[in-house]
Amino acid sequence: MTKKRTNISLDPEVYEQARAREINISRLTEKSLKKYIDWLEGGGEYGDLFADKKEGVNSCKFPGQTAEEFLKDFRQTCRTDWNLADSTATERYRYAEKLVEFLDGHPREATKGKLREFINKYGDDNAVKTVRVIYGRYLETEVAKDFKIPKSRPRPKKVPSREELIRIYDELESAADRAAFLVLASSGLRRGELMRLSPEQIDTEERTIYPPKKRGPRRTKSQWVTFFNEEAGKALQEHGLGEMEPEEKIFKCHPGTLTKHFGQASKRARTVRVTPQILRVWFAEQMSRLGVADRYIDALCGRTPSSVLAKHYSDFSPNRLAEVYEEAGIEVLNG
Helix, strand or coil: CCCCCCCCCCCHHHHHHHHHCCCCHHHHHHHHHHHHHHHHHCCCCCCCCCCCHHHCHHHCCCCCCCHHHHHHHHHHHHHHHCCCCHHHHHHHHHHHHHHHHHHCCCHHHCCHHHHHHHHHHHCCHHHHHHHHHHHHHHCCCCCCCCCCCCCCCCCCCCCCCHHHHHHHHHHCCCHHHHHHHHHHHHHCCCHHHHHCCCHHHEECCCCEECCCCCCCCCCCCCCCCEECCHHHHHHHHHCCHHHCCCCCCCCCCCHHHHHHHHHHHHHHHCCCCCCHHHHHHHHHHHHHHCCCCHHHHHHHCCCCCHHHHHHCHHHHCHHHHHHHHHHHCCCCCCC
């Protein structure tokens, strides 16, 4: 059999090391290619057999860790070390459990092909995100670096009219729900920020909400100073704000319960379903219609990076934001 002559380029250092050990480079290359071809024909994945160890799972940390120990430590890492939001940490852990079940063992035992099968099985962004986090950030390998997270297309939200908000508000059954509804609609707060509010964060005379004092791990989403209107101020007093202790939570129900109450009121009003997030969107849109610049809306909603706030503080000082807010004159029920 006549052999095919070919030229290959090698790293000079590798070449010298091979020659020093009297390795037959041509013969070893041919044997390696045959082995690789057999691997591929047997269902192997391109790149898995001879992948550089730094790109493979076998180079990962925690070599003696069991699957159960991995899940426990991964959960703690998400919540404590990385300070992920509760919802994000829960979602990452849920898919980590699915991955362990799919592999029937520790994630380090996976091949790139197996990870593709896992992602294809679930077919959603969370599967890709979890795989990338586990192998890139937790295990510190590059085996999942080529898995791309699909860019989601923006989906328009149905923003209720003021008339629809009034109908829903009229169906709310408790003073707490009514106060929460008006604070959210007139301040741009997130639901989690609302549920953490205490009287010490509120200046009732200036109708100002200040960021909470730092307690525990750093939060991934920050609140800047914002305000609420007179309607919300009156509702807070009717809810009993003036009788509460400084560090007492103003809204004591579970966040999910508040969303449920809003949904039930929406159903009774026979109109679009309103959630705390929708009220936040309504606030932003309403402020825009009232002529407020986007940069101020972002600051009131806590979307302005701290670096920008520090660099341009005069633009975002509480006094300046108070002026912008008062000039806009946002109203929920009486507009």
